[in-house]
Amino acid sequence: MIYLDNAATSFPKPESVISEMQNCMKSYSGNPGRSGHSLSFAAAAKVFECREAASEFFGCSGPENIIFTLNATHAINMLIKGILRRGDHVLISDLEHNSVYRPIFRLASEGHITYSVFPSMALDNRRTPGLICSYINKLIQPNTKLLICTHASNICSATLPLREIGQLCRRRGMFFAVDAAQSAGHMDINMEKLCIDALCVPGHKGLLGPMGSGMLLLKGDVLLDTLMEGGSGVNSLEGFMPDFSPERYETGTLAVPAIAGLCEGIKTVQREGVLSIRARIETLNRYLTEMLSTVSGVTLYASQHCGAVLLFNIKDIPAETAGRELDKRGVCVRSGFHCSPIAHATLQTPENGAVRASIGFFNTKNDIESLWKEVRQLAK
Amino acid sequence: MYNCTAVIGSMTAALKAQKVLGAAAIRATVVKLDSTVTNRGCAYGVEYDCNQSSNVRSILNSAGIKVSRYSEGGGYM
Numbered sequence: 001m002i003y004l005d006n007a008a009t010s011f012p013k014p015e016s017v018i019s020e021m022q023n024c025m026k027s028y029s030g031n032p033g034r035s036g037h038s039l040s041f042a043a044a045a046k047v048f049e050c051r052e053a054a055s056e057f058f059g060c061s062g063p064e065n066i067i068f069t070l071n072a073t074h075a076i077n078m079l080i081k082g083i084l085r086r087g088d089h090v091l092i093s094d095l096e097h098n099s100v101y102r103p104i105f106r107l108a109s110e111g112h113i114t115y116s117v118f119p120s121m122a123l124d125n126r127r128t129p130g131l132i133c134s135y136i137n138k139l140i141q142p143n144t145k146l147l148i149c150t151h152a153s154n155i156c157s158a159t160l161p162l163r164e165i166g167q168l169c170r171r172r173g174m175f176f177a178v179d180a181a182q183s184a185g186h187m188d189i190n191m192e193k194l195c196i197d198a199l200c201v202p203g204h205k206g207l208l209g210p211m212g213s214g215m216l217l218l219k220g221d222v223l224l225d226t227l228m229e230g231g232s233g234v235n236s237l238e239g240f241m242p243d244f245s246p247e248r249y250e251t252g253t254l255a256v257p258a259i260a261g262l263c264e265g266i267k268t269v270q271r272e273g274v275l276s277i278r279a280r281i282e283t284l285n286r287y288l289t290e291m292l293s294t295v296s297g298v299t300l301y302a303s304q305h306c307g308a309v310l311l312f313n314i315k316d317i318p319a320e321t322a323g324r325e326l327d328k329r330g331v332c333v334r335s336g337f338h339c340s341p342i343a344h345a346t347l348q349t350p351e352n353g354a355v356r357a358s359i360g361f362f363n364t365k366n367d368i369e370s371l372w373k374e375v376r377q378l379a380k
Numbered sequence: 381m382y383n384c385t386a387v388i389g390s391m392t393a394a395l396k397a398q399k400v401l402g403a404a405a406i407r408a409t410v411v412k413l414d415s416t417v418t419n420r421g422c423a424y425g426v427e428y429d430c431n432q433s434s435n436v437r438s439i440l441n442s443a444g445i446k447v448s449r450y451s452e453g454g455g456y457m
Contacts, residue, residue, distance in 0.1 A: 032391065033390070033391035033392070033424070034422075035412065036411070036412030041410060044391050044395060044410075045395065048391075048392060048395040048396075048399075051392070052399075062396070063392065063395075063396060064390075064392050064393060064396060232390075233390070233391060233422055234389055234390045234391070234421070234422055234423060234424070235389070235418070235420040235421050235422070235423070236415075236420075236421030236422045237415070237419070237420050237421035238420055238421065242389070242390065244389070244390065244393070244446075246392055247390045247391075247392065
């Protein structure tokens with residue numbers, strides 16, 4: 001089986017991730033930050049180790065500003081609903097996943113906020129960071145509080161220029177939040193250097209952790225409204241949630257085995273090096289793009305961008321049919337709209353969407369050649 | 381050695397305190413405190429050798445770790 005659906009979740013996982021999760025379940029699965037016994041303390045120590053690893057990895061201001069979530073969508077919702085107030089205006093890009101678009105759309109539909117969409121220029125050859133920022137500048141209103149955007153699209157390899165957007169947000173006094181669902185573990189991200197106020201990441205994609213792990217990383221001086229309330233293991237006699245991170249936001253029992261696995265995933269990426277991983281993925285992407293370009297009847301979308309994702313269609317075969325056929329031939333890809341309708345509109349894909357191949361940590365040249373051979377068969 | 385306690389609050393902050401003290405070669409143990417210590421319910425702190433009291437105060441202050449109070453005696457006060 002060839003797995004090329006790493007943008008949905010990475011597979012397989014490193015052996016160290018699996019063994020640490022097993023070790024956690026067997027040896028230290030107490031409830032962290034709740035009790036005073038050794039098993040609870042051991043679990044808390046592992047959770048803290050993961051906070052430290054994540055904080056260092058992403059240039060965050062400290063382990064206390066790492067908030068564990070179920071996934072990136074959870075983190076994005078916590079951020080959006082925790083920071084916005086009635087009357088605020090928000091900027092998003094035209095490459096957003098529904099994880100950003102839907103919470104913004106709902107708040108706007110209910111009349112709480114307004115939003116504008118800035119162009120990523122994903123298909124425009126004149127595309128530069130400066131030009132994208134000039135579009136953003138034109139859309140800023142006096143009540144624009146938040147700019148939230150994806151770092152790397154989940155349907156093509158286009159990225160947004162975080163450094164320039166971050167600097168712009170800083171200059172204009174806007175909060176800058178980034179959905180790093182597709183870039184965390186694949187691209188170098190330093191919150192401080194990129195002026196990022198909040199970073200939303202999944203644990204189970206480029207960071208190689210298990211599903212059920214994710215993080216919201218906050219700049220130090222941010223206090224969001226809470227999405228959920230409940231037990232936090234601290235100040236339990238009070239009705240309000242604590243006013244400090246991360247306990248303010250992490251209500252209920254943490255997914256300690258998932259966090260233990262995520263910690264090992266981050267260490268694996270650190271050992272390998274993000275730049276090295278990125279270079280390998282780009283090499284495979286270029287190879288795949290070249291190979292599929294030779295197949296008559298294959299349409300590639302936004303293939304001028306090089307990264308982990310390549311979107312295509314095979315003749316007039318509906319994308320879901322193509323995906324099923326590839327699966328029958330032992331190749332796992334994802335078809336349809338990938339929860340990104342506005343990004344698909346931006347890339348002008350047809351009414352059935354498209355097929356997405358997404359490259360991950362463990363893929364090889366052989367995997368790319370296997371996909372190419374099967375696509376070639378389907379295109380005959 | 382007799383123990384002193386820095387009353388901190390959250391487990392995360394207590395672990396951070398333990399870490400920064402450890403970096404300064406001061407051994408500290410994270411403890412769950414009796415609820416009456418804070419009057420706010422569950423809380424954690426760090427225990428350390430009272431001979432290190434002034435160093436501990438200085439280090440935790442420099443690290444930006446909020447300590448609600450320092451006291452003599454172990455965590456289960």
